[in-house]
Amino acid sequence: MDNVLELRNVSQVYVNDSRATLAVEDLSLTVERGSFLSLVGPSGCGKTTILSMLAGLLKPTKGEVVVGGEIIQGPSARIGYMLQHDYLFPWRTILDNALLGLELGGRRTEQGIDYTRSLLHELGLGGFEKRMPHELSGGMRQRAALVRTLATEPDVLLLDEPFSALDMGIKLQLEDLVQSTLRSKGKTAVLVTHDLAEAAAMSDQVVVLARNPGRYYGSFLIPPSIRDALPTEARRMREFQSIFDSLWRSLEESGEKGGASHGQELDSRPS
Numbered sequence: 001m002d003n004v005l006e007l008r009n010v011s012q013v014y015v016n017d018s019r020a021t022l023a024v025e026d027l028s029l030t031v032e033r034g035s036f037l038s039l040v041g042p043s044g045c046g047k048t049t050i051l052s053m054l055a056g057l058l059k060p061t062k063g064e065v066v067v068g069g070e071i072i073q074g075p076s077a078r079i080g081y082m083l084q085h086d087y088l089f090p091w092r093t094i095l096d097n098a099l100l101g102l103e104l105g106g107r108r109t110e111q112g113i114d115y116t117r118s119l120l121h122e123l124g125l126g127g128f129e130k131r132m133p134h135e136l137s138g139g140m141r142q143r144a145a146l147v148r149t150l151a152t153e154p155d156v157l158l159l160d161e162p163f164s165a166l167d168m169g170i171k172l173q174l175e176d177l178v179q180s181t182l183r184s185k186g187k188t189a190v191l192v193t194h195d196l197a198e199a200a201a202m203s204d205q206v207v208v209l210a211r212n213p214g215r216y217y218g219s220f221l222i223p224p225s226i227r228d229a230l231p232t233e234a235r236r237m238r239e240f241q242s243i244f245d246s247l248w249r250s251l252e253e254s255g256e257k258g259g260a261s262h263g264q265e266l267d268s269r270p271s
């Protein structure tokens with residue numbers, strides 16, 4: 001199996017003043033190259049913490065994060081991030097916003113510009129290169145943010161609730177567009193979402209986490225019939241409901257077993 005992303009026995013402890021919180025405990029995960037994995041779990045189970053470690057923004061207190069066979073030491077150009085908010089600069093055109101990642105990496109070349117233009121076209125923003133962000137709808141701005149992420153040609157995309165601020169119709173359209181674009185380009189994706197139907201419809205695998213402390217609870221492999229369909233088609237399939245029900249039950253159980261409070265407070269007082 002060709003794993004592009006691995007968490008090896010990873011734990012994360014946050015220390016603030018004299019308080020230490022065990023946010024993630026001994027988590028191991030592997031993500032196969034070109035696959036789509038979603039992380040779901042109750043609030044506070046460590047989803048954002050895990051994405052931050054995968055992005056190299058947060059060093060694990062214990063364990064290792066491995067990307068393409070190398071232990072990650074900090075942010076890497078191989079990893080792109082797409083967030084709930086598009087973070088487009090209001091004073092830059094859509095093309096200049098889409099070029100930002102390349103620019104910051106010193107790669108704003110003719111070739112990079114051509115590729116970014118082709119991505120804008122592919123994602124339905126061909127006629128909007130010279131527009132300013134405020135002239136676009138929320139869904140269009142999120143598409144521009146996706147182009148900005150894809151323009152740097154990362155191997156892995158980390159998607160932190162990128163659809164949660166959108167209206168239902170736009171959200172469904174974007175789920176289809178993002179999934180088909182990532183699949184056609186062979187990208188590996190990790191999605192964090194609170195929406196179980198979104199996780200089931202978009203992914204090859206859904207990992208359920210428990211909290212207090214954040215840890216692995218279970219994992220669901222999505223059957224090929226659902227995986228091979230666009231998310232909007234998948235949601236209409238008969239077998240989709242039973243997958244959703246199983247995920248829902250697992251999430252309920254993980255919440256119950258995880259306890260009511262967030263994280264696990266450690267005694268960090270000097271002994």
Ligand SMILES: Nc1ncnc2c1ncn2[C@@H]1O[C@H](COP(=O)(O)OP(=O)(O)OP(=O)(O)O)[C@@H](O)[C@H]1O
Pocket residue numbers: 014015016021022023041042043044045046047048049050214262263264
């Ligand atoms: N900077 C921090 N300092 C201290 N504790 C933190 C910090 N960031 C997160 N935590 C704690 O770590 C645990 C995991 O938080 P995290 O935000 O990763 O969970 P989450 O699953 O993304 O939550 P949500 O679904 O509500 O966004 C929680 O108990 C949280 O309170």
